[in-house]
Every structure is written in C-alpha cells, then in structure tokens.
Amino acid sequence: MKRICSIICLVVALLVCSDSHLQAAELDPQVLRQLQETIRQQQQLLQQQAIQIQHQEAQLKALQQQVTGLLQKADAQPQPPSQSVKPAPGLLPPAPAIIASGNDKIRLTLSGQVNRAINVVGDGAGTTLYHVDNNVSNSRFRLVGSAAITSDLTLGTRLELAFTADESSKVSQTDQTPGTYLNARWADISLASKKYGKLSLGKGNTASYLTAASDLSKTDIILYSSVADIAGGLFFRKKSGQLTSAALADVFTDYDGLNVKSRLRYDSPTWHGFHLAGSIVSGQRSDLGLHWAGEGYGFQSAAGFGIANPKQADSGLQYDGSFSLLHTASGLNLTLSSGMLDKKAGKDAFSYYVKLGWLADLTNQGSTAFGIDLSRSENSVASGDRGTSVGAAVVQEFKQFATELYLQYRIYSLAMGDGTPVYDINVGTLGVRVKF
Known part of the structure; x- marks a missing residue:
C-alpha cells in the first residue's frame, strides 16, 4: 500500500512539474528518456501489485467457501438441548469430596463391595435355583481412618459392616430366603509403627485367621480352601x-x-518377608500366626501357619497352614492347604486341599484365571465321616470397572x-463382584 501511494505521489508531481517545465523538458532529450524509464518501471510495479492482490482475493474467496461449508454441515447435525463448554483440564475446579471426616485430624476413606451369585443345585431330589x-x-x-502421630507412628481406625441378603452359608433346602444378615465385621483401633510393629484393639481378624488361605491364583473369590462357603x-x-x-x-x-473376633492383637515388623502375630481373643481364646510372602527366580509365593486354642469343650488345639506358588x-500356580482339630474324644478332624491354576492375559480387560481343585475332610461331623469335593472355576477380571465375573x-x-x-450335591455358580 505504501508503494502505491508513493507511485501516485510521483505521478502527480510529474504532472505538476510538466506544466512549468514542459518547454524545458522538450529541449533536453536525456531528461525525457529518464522520465520515460521511470514511468515504465512504475507501470511494471503496479502490474505486479495487481497480480498479488488478485491472488490474495482468490485465497480469501476459497477460505470463505470452506468456512461456509463447515457451518452448513454443523447446522445439519442434531444438537443436544444444552451443551456447556468444558474448561481445559488444568482449569477444572477441584471435585467435591465424596466423603469427609468430621474433623481435619483424621483422613477418612470409604470402600467396599457387592458380591452376588446364583447357585443351581442338584441334591438328589431335583434341581433348585438359589x-x-x-x-x-x-x-x-x-470406613478406614488414619492420622500420622509421628513420622513412624500412625493411628488407625476401621469400621466394617457386612450387609448381605440371603447369605450362601445360610440358604438351605428348608430356608431359601433367610433374609438380610448384618454383621459388624470390624470395629478396630490400631497403632502402627514400621520399627516396632502394630497393636490392634477391637473386633477384626485374629492372628491365625487367613493362615489357611494363602492363595495367588486369583480364583479365590469362588475357588479356595474353604470349599463350602458358596453353599x-x-x-x-x-x-x-x-x-x-x-x-x-x-x-x-x-x-x-479363629476367624473375625474381638481381640487384642500384635503384629511384629516384617523381616525378610516374615511377620509373626498373636492375639488374645474374647471367650478366653488365643492364637498365633506366622505369615510370609516373597518373590524371586521368576516366582511369587505366600505362606501361613496358625495355631489356636478355640476353647471348645470336646477339643484341644487347632492347627492350619497353607502355601501358594505362582x-x-x-x-501356572499351585496352592496347598491343610488343617487339623485335636479332638478329646474320637478321631482328630483333618482337612486337605490342593489347587492347580493358570493365570492368563487373554483380553485387554484384565486377567483370566482358571483353576481346578480337590478337597478332602475327615471326622469333621462325626468319627469316620469322609467328605470329598472337586471343583473347577474361571474368573474374568474387568479392571476398568473394578469387577470380577466368575463361574x-x-x-x-x-x-x-x-x-x-x-x-452327592452338585452346585453350579454364576456370580459377579463389584468393588468400590
């Protein structure tokens, strides 16, 4: 644009000068030739500017056509009733807390699960669905609360309630709908130190609980050492x-x-994967548990051993142990478990359990776990009784939804x-567990 203005000014100046000096210019051919060359150069410059303007005009026209086409396409698509513009991720306001403690001293978290199943049972008198x-x-x-007292000492609390409708351990041929079952599983206060261990007071796991259930197969939601739990x-x-x-x-x-009971429990610090636990349990009972977990040489492993005094009138001490290798x-994985109850009269009661499993990544949803097992029990109900159970299961994990589907x-x-x-009693089970 500045060039065009300069050219126009030059032409005007030449025209003005021509009136007063035309006669003189005509007398000097050299000046006339210079003037003619200047006019020619300016004409070429004007032509170049005109070409550039035409090219830019064509580009603007093409861009306008593209914008018009996009607007027409957007108008043709159905629009939601109302749509708000989302701010950039960095500008999002903090999400409101789902749950918060009643004070700012304790950090509180909520978690849990829903675990429902259908059993199809044949007991010799027909087939029934439960x-x-x-x-x-x-x-x-x-609800789990925690607060750091020092850099090493942590105060903990745990309240846990089982809320079950028609629990599988209570449903029977004579009562298919035993109703809703509420059980305070945990009401516990603890002090935990990495250096000195953990002290727990209240209702929760006893020291010997889960020592018979070491299991790395990922089928233990339905297939594990306590084979009767599902029915x-x-x-x-x-x-x-x-x-x-x-x-x-x-x-x-x-x-x-001794399962879940009111107790005073102590857990030692972990040393090379081992830790020892002991508890004094309500009803004048007591127990000890040794727990271990480790990995190396391409394997993961876990084990436990427990000894308990259940304070039963007709029995003495109770022993159990388990081992799992992945x-x-x-x-491929192997799980073993065994337990014994020392009876004062008659034969001692025994249980044996073995499981072979395969843990695979067959889909991008999560692991797929397969397992087959065999369980044997002796003298549990009466002297001379022998129970045998065989089972097979598959468990599919859906990590994105914190869900497991099992059969x-x-x-x-x-x-x-x-x-x-x-x-014999034949049981087919289809179930799902969702964690939150």
Missing part, C-alpha cells in the same frame, strides 16, 4: 429321600484360625461314618 450373597467374600462396606447351608440328602443334619459347612472346613511368566461347578460327596448312603 439367589445368594457369596459368603466367600460377602457384600460389605468399610454352606445346604444339607446332604439320604438315598431314602430325607435330609440329614450334616450341612456342607459342617463337613468341609479348612480350620482357618510362576509369573507362565501364570464354578462343584461336586460335594460324603461317606457317613455310620454307613448311611447319601446323594
């Missing part, structure tokens, strides 16, 4: 048609410590010590 809450790991929610309330049926008084939960037990490259088929058999013949 809706159950899976007692292997029942539906529950928990423990069912009774064996005599070949004559009547139900016996022997329930699956009575025949098949893994003698896994080959991380192949996913199991299991057969329970009982040879009664008095010789009474009973039918």
Whole structure:
C-alpha cells in the first residue's frame, strides 16, 4: 500500500512539474528518456501489485467457501438441548469430596463391595435355583481412618459392616430366603509403627485367621480352601429321600484360625518377608500366626501357619497352614492347604486341599484365571465321616470397572461314618463382584 501511494505521489508531481517545465523538458532529450524509464518501471510495479492482490482475493474467496461449508454441515447435525463448554483440564475446579471426616485430624476413606451369585443345585431330589450373597467374600462396606502421630507412628481406625441378603452359608433346602444378615465385621483401633510393629484393639481378624488361605491364583473369590462357603447351608440328602443334619459347612472346613473376633492383637515388623502375630481373643481364646510372602527366580509365593486354642469343650488345639506358588511368566500356580482339630474324644478332624491354576492375559480387560481343585475332610461331623469335593472355576477380571465375573461347578460327596448312603450335591455358580 505504501508503494502505491508513493507511485501516485510521483505521478502527480510529474504532472505538476510538466506544466512549468514542459518547454524545458522538450529541449533536453536525456531528461525525457529518464522520465520515460521511470514511468515504465512504475507501470511494471503496479502490474505486479495487481497480480498479488488478485491472488490474495482468490485465497480469501476459497477460505470463505470452506468456512461456509463447515457451518452448513454443523447446522445439519442434531444438537443436544444444552451443551456447556468444558474448561481445559488444568482449569477444572477441584471435585467435591465424596466423603469427609468430621474433623481435619483424621483422613477418612470409604470402600467396599457387592458380591452376588446364583447357585443351581442338584441334591438328589431335583434341581433348585438359589439367589445368594457369596459368603466367600460377602457384600460389605468399610470406613478406614488414619492420622500420622509421628513420622513412624500412625493411628488407625476401621469400621466394617457386612450387609448381605440371603447369605450362601445360610440358604438351605428348608430356608431359601433367610433374609438380610448384618454383621459388624470390624470395629478396630490400631497403632502402627514400621520399627516396632502394630497393636490392634477391637473386633477384626485374629492372628491365625487367613493362615489357611494363602492363595495367588486369583480364583479365590469362588475357588479356595474353604470349599463350602458358596453353599454352606445346604444339607446332604439320604438315598431314602430325607435330609440329614450334616450341612456342607459342617463337613468341609479348612480350620482357618479363629476367624473375625474381638481381640487384642500384635503384629511384629516384617523381616525378610516374615511377620509373626498373636492375639488374645474374647471367650478366653488365643492364637498365633506366622505369615510370609516373597518373590524371586521368576516366582511369587505366600505362606501361613496358625495355631489356636478355640476353647471348645470336646477339643484341644487347632492347627492350619497353607502355601501358594505362582510362576509369573507362565501364570501356572499351585496352592496347598491343610488343617487339623485335636479332638478329646474320637478321631482328630483333618482337612486337605490342593489347587492347580493358570493365570492368563487373554483380553485387554484384565486377567483370566482358571483353576481346578480337590478337597478332602475327615471326622469333621462325626468319627469316620469322609467328605470329598472337586471343583473347577474361571474368573474374568474387568479392571476398568473394578469387577470380577466368575463361574464354578462343584461336586460335594460324603461317606457317613455310620454307613448311611447319601446323594452327592452338585452346585453350579454364576456370580459377579463389584468393588468400590
């Protein structure tokens, strides 16, 4: 634009000068030739500017056509009733807290799970479908609080309530809908130190609990050492048609410590994967538990051993132990468990359990776990009773949704010590667990 103005000014100046000096210019051919050359150069410059303007005009026209086409396409698409513009991720306001402590001294978290299943059962008198809450790991929610007292000492609290409808350990042929079951699993206060260990007071896991349940297979939501949990309330049926008084939960037990009770418990610091625990339990009971976990040479492993005094009138001490080994490259795994109850009269009660598994990554959703197991129990209900159970299961994990889908088929058999013949119990299970 500045060039065009300069050219115009030059032409005007030449015209003005021409009136007063035309006569003189005509007398000097050299001046006329210079003037003619200047006019020619300016004409070329004007032509170049005109070409550039035409080119820019064409570009602007093409851009306008593109914008018009995009607007027409956007107008043709259906629009939501209302749509707000989302700010950039860095400008998003902080999300409101889902749960908060009543004071700013304790950090509080909420978690839990819902675990529902369908059992299809054949007990010798037909096939029946039962809706159950899976007692292997029942539906529950928990509140966990923590506060740092020092750099090494932490104060902890835990409240946990099992909230189950038609628990699998209670559903039976005589009561298919036992109703809602509420149980305060945890009401615990603890002091934890990496240097000195952990002291817990209240209701929670006893020291020997879970020492019979070491398991790295990822099928333990449905397939593990306590094989009766998914259908423990069912009774064996005599070949004559009547139900016996022997329930699956009575025949098949893994003698896994003293379970969840009110106790004073101490856990030692971990040393080379080992830690020792002991507890004084309500009802004048007591127990010890040794726990271990480690990995190396391409394997992961876990083990436990427990000894407990259940303070039962007809029995003495109770022992149990377990071991699980996972080959991380192949996913192949082995789990073993055994328990014993020293009975004062009659034969001691025993349980044995073995499981072979394969942990694979068959989808991008999460791991797929397969397992087959065998369980044997002796003298659990009466001297001479022998129970046998075999099962197979698959568990599919969905990491994105914190969900597990599982399928199991299991057969329970009982040879009664008095010789009474009973039918096997066949159970097929389809279930799902969602954690939050």
